[in-house]
Amino acid sequence: MATPTARRRRPGPRGALRPLTSASTVRAGVYLIIGGVLAGAYLTLVVGFVQMLADTGVPRAAVVVLALLSAAIVGTPPFLEPVRTLQVLAVRTFLDVDAVDLPEPSGRPSPATRWRGAAWYVLHLVLGAAVTVGLLLAVPLATQLVLSAVGVDRDFLRVTVPMISDSPVAWVALAVVLLLALPYLVALARRVLRQAAVPLLGPDQxxxxxxxxxxxxxxxxxxxxxxxxxxxxxxxxxxxxxxxxxxxxxxxxxxxxxxxxxxxxxxxxxxxxxxxxxxxxxxxxxxxxxxxxxxxxxxxxxxARGLRHLADLVAEARRAGTSAVLSTDPQVDRTDVPAAVSREAYRIVQEALTNAVRHAPGATVEVALAVQDEALEIEVFNAVRPATSTPVGGAAAGRAAGGGRGLPGMADRVRLLDGHLAAGPEPAVAAPGDRDGAHRWAVRARLPLGARGSAT
Missing domain, CATH: 1.10.287 (Helix Hairpins)
Known part of the structure; x- marks a missing residue:
């Protein structure tokens, strides 16, 4: 069974006749004729200067200066940023190029981008001139062929096209072929422009x-x-x-x-x-x-919350019914902790306390801070529980660890400061008389004091 891609690559009769009935052909034809008109203006200017140079009665130096000045004036628009923006909008409208493939220009274009825009301008004029010339030749010639087929001015056709057949049926058939060739010429030019649009008008690397x-x-x-x-x-x-x-x-x-x-x-x-x-x-x-x-x-x-507000945070947890203890190494107060590290440390402790209050209400939570090896060490852990009993926080804690946003959020904060985070149950010293192994839930974070990461 043929895949959709294969069907698109092998169009049937309906696809072959699409240029004759598609509105995109009309839009592309309008765009190309605009380019042909501009190309005609440039051609008229060139022919005029050639005639002036051939005229011995016109001062040659003045013609050269005027030609150079005119070339500078008419050659500048393709390099201008507004012209490139108009070209992008016109390509979206007339050639049906997706805005995702050809985004609207933003920022000041680089010299390479300006040259690519100028190349598109020239390509538009060249293909537009080809379509316009084909239109100006095919329509009058087809009209004359039909008129000659019905007996109007046949001598004109024999003189202008001596190799043509004398059969009126052949004249009508040729007229139809000429008129039908125009949409396919437009479709071909449209395809070339669509393929060149992104490389020439799209953003560079x-x-x-x-x-x-x-x-x-x-x-x-x-x-x-x-x-x-x-x-x-x-x-x-x-x-x-x-x-x-x-x-x-x-x-x-x-x-x-x-x-x-x-x-x-x-x-x-x-x-x-x-x-x-x-x-x-x-x-x-x-x-x-x-x-x-x-x-x-x-x-x-x-x-502005940071390490100096941790005491208030712990006091708030106590008021909520959690037995919370804060232990801070004196070295922390003597260390110039960067503002970003202080802020993220506060948020990490806040999230750890939130999880403890939510999933282990009533359990004792200890918060410890210390400075070691140019890094801020943070430890938050709950009370000891036997390994055979339900862990502190129960199943809810496990779900929070696996599917909540708390631990991933803490991990992001630590990562942005090039630090390290470890969270989960760990063995702990059992209480006297407890014969089973004991575990506690702990969050350990290490934040380098020299960090100036994205969190700043």
Whole structure:
């Protein structure tokens, strides 16, 4: 059975007659005739200067100067950036070239791009001149053949085309062939132009590389915004849910504790709103949304959270009912930690605490920071559990590790700083009297202090 590709390569009678009935042939013919008219103007100018040079009564030096000046004027448009843009738009409209294959020009074109645009200009004029000449010759000749076949001015045809047959049927057949040849000539020229459009009008290698780099930057920015939303808003929702649940349980038995829980919900909500406003401001700025604030209105400043805010983060986890402990090596306070490393370290600890609060409520979580070998070492691990029992966080924790966005987000942050991340269950020293092997869930990250990666 023939494949669709094979069928396209071997068109049947309908495909062979397509140039006669397709609207694309008409559009291409209009485009080519425009090129033929421009070519006729250039030809008229050249013929005029040749006649002036042949006339001995015209000063030769003045003709040469005028010819050079005219050549500079008429030779400049093919190299202009607006002309190239118009050519791209015309090719999309008249030749049905996909915008994906031929994107709209952006940026200042290089000299090589200008020369390729000029080559397209010349090709358009040459093929347009061929189609226009064929039209100007075929239509009058076909008309004369039909008139001669019905008995009008046959002597003119015999004088102008002495080799033609004397049969009126042959004259009509030749007229039909001439008229039918025009669409196929246009289709052939259209095919040549379509094949040359991308090499001559498309972006060059440097432009393609720049576009790929811009796409990579946009993808990285989208990923960064997604991580910010996931880490900040996800953490806030987790803490808010737990605090609200605690307030609901204690509202009758311990109203004061319920009020403290509701106050924590309010504070967490305000923090999340600040993060959300910042991320949405960046999103509007990068997408050029019409909802962007008026000119002069600054994008909300990013919340300046880093290592010095870890104590507040741990305290927030405690208020949510998690027994959290923060241990910081004094060397960390004496080290000039780069802002990017400080910010990403905060987000990594925040996500690790969020997972612990969500999947192992009530379990003790330890956070430790130290500086070793020009790198910031981060450790977040939960309480010890026997290996034979359900792991801390249970099945939910396993699902989060395998299918959630928390660990991939942390991995992206670490990767952008050329660091290292390890997360998962690991053996731990069992509690006294525990005969089974013990395990704990740990997140370990190493961030080089000299990192100046994309996260900056």
């Amino acid at each position: 440097s432009a393609r590389i720049a576009e790929l780099e811009a796409d990579a930057r946009r993808a990285a920015e989208r990923g960064r915004l997604a991580r910010e939303l996931h880490d900040s808003v996800g953490h806030a929702l987790t803490i808010t849910t737990l605090q609200a649940a605690a307030a609901a349980r204690q509202i009758d038995s311990d109203p004061e504790a319920a009020r403290r829980a509701l106050a924590a919900v309010e504070e967490t909500g305000r923090t999340a709103m600040a993060d959300l406003d910042h991320v949405l401001g960046l999103l509007r700025a990068h997408t050029g949304s019409t909802d962007t604030p008026p000119t002069g209105t600054p994008v909300p400043a990013p919340p």
